[in-house]
Amino acid sequence: xxxxxxxxxxxxxxxxxxxxxxxxxxxxxxxxxxxxxxxxxxxxxxxxxxxxxxxxxxxxxxxxxxxxxxxxxxxxxxxxxxxxxxxxxxxxxxxxxxxxxxxxxxxxxxxxxxxxxxxxxxxxxxxxxxxxxxxxxxxxxxxxxxxxxxxxxxxxxxxxxxxxxxxxxxxxxxxxxxxxxxxxxxxxxxxxxxxxxxxxxxxxxxxxxxxxxxxxxxxxxxxxxxxxxxxxxxxxxxxxxxxxxxxxxxxxxxxxxxxxxxxxxxxxxxxx
Ligand SMILES: NC(=O)c1ccc[n+]([C@@H]2O[C@H](COP(=O)([O-])OP(=O)(O)OC[C@H]3O[C@@H](n4cnc5c(N)ncnc54)[C@H](OP(=O)(O)O)[C@@H]3O)[C@@H](O)[C@H]2O)c1
Numbered sequence: 001x002x003x004x005x006x007x008x009x010x011x012x013x014x015x016x017x018x019x020x021x022x023x024x025x026x027x028x029x030x031x032x033x034x035x036x037x038x039x040x041x042x043x044x045x046x047x048x049x050x051x052x053x054x055x056x057x058x059x060x061x062x063x064x065x066x067x068x069x070x071x072x073x074x075x076x077x078x079x080x081x082x083x084x085x086x087x088x089x090x091x092x093x094x095x096x097x098x099x100x101x102x103x104x105x106x107x108x109x110x111x112x113x114x115x116x117x118x119x120x121x122x123x124x125x126x127x128x129x130x131x132x133x134x135x136x137x138x139x140x141x142x143x144x145x146x147x148x149x150x151x152x153x154x155x156x157x158x159x160x161x162x163x164x165x166x167x168x169x170x171x172x173x174x175x176x177x178x179x180x181x182x183x184x185x186x187x188x189x190x191x192x193x194x195x196x197x198x199x200x201x202x203x204x205x206x207x208x209x210x211x212x213x214x215x216x217x218x219x220x221x222x223x224x225x226x227x228x229x230x231x232x233x234x235x236x237x238x239x240x241x242x243x244x245x246x247x248x249x250x251x252x253x254x255x256x257x258x259x260x261x262x263x264x265x266x267x268x269x270x271x272x
Contacts, residue, residue, distance in 0.1 A: 168226075216251055
């Protein structure tokens, strides 16, 4: 098949590679993309603009920052695309349902768990809805595992929200706790207490700072989607709305090397 990937970021390019490994021709769109995306996507077929890609593509997989997912779908639908459209972004079931309405019968919901799929067994793309089996069948080879879910059209998005609510939510909580201890002058004593009663948390704080600093700019949108998912399920959404605000404060770390905890705390506290 000819399948477009919008866009080949770190995760998107690994999805593109899994498709290529499974024998498909993978296309991407050059315009508006950074030099980093252009370099990552170089092994695949580049098109100058979306209209050119959609002229030949039978299917599209959207893998972009969550805050851009709906606009991305609207752009593809506005171009009259009638093929299969897989939204693999970290969005709430409600956002996924809106995207499904925009896209129509070709919509397939997906949610990716794990790091970019470079090694088999590390990364799963959950798919749901009536055409999920079709999407699963595209991935005969490659490092990405595709898991078909029973349930609603947007079950894959719900699963992604629940998963990331804990992983990225607990990372935000740990960084916030460090910032609180710093702001109130008790960080040294907290570290001593953690060494006694919560061994590993100091090291985990450092690792969390380094692992989140460059991605926080896109985690904020994901936290808002999670907050909305909690609210729609009748649960308090404020926890992840707070996490979104914390990650927004870290957005300036995007293009720097992985940050040390001290620098992350400066960003978290500078708005206070
Ligand atoms: N990375 C992971 O470990 C991971 C894990 C699970 C799920 N995911 C899912 O995959 C999605 C993408 O992650 P990633 O790691 O590939 O991110 P990434 O490396 O930051 O790549 C994002 C891609 O989207 C493009 N983009 C940036 N702004 C955009 C916009 N406003 N509209 C459309 N495209 C835009 C970027 O292009 P330019 O940079 O060229 O502008 C880049 O090609 C995430 O939102 C998440 O839902 C990722």
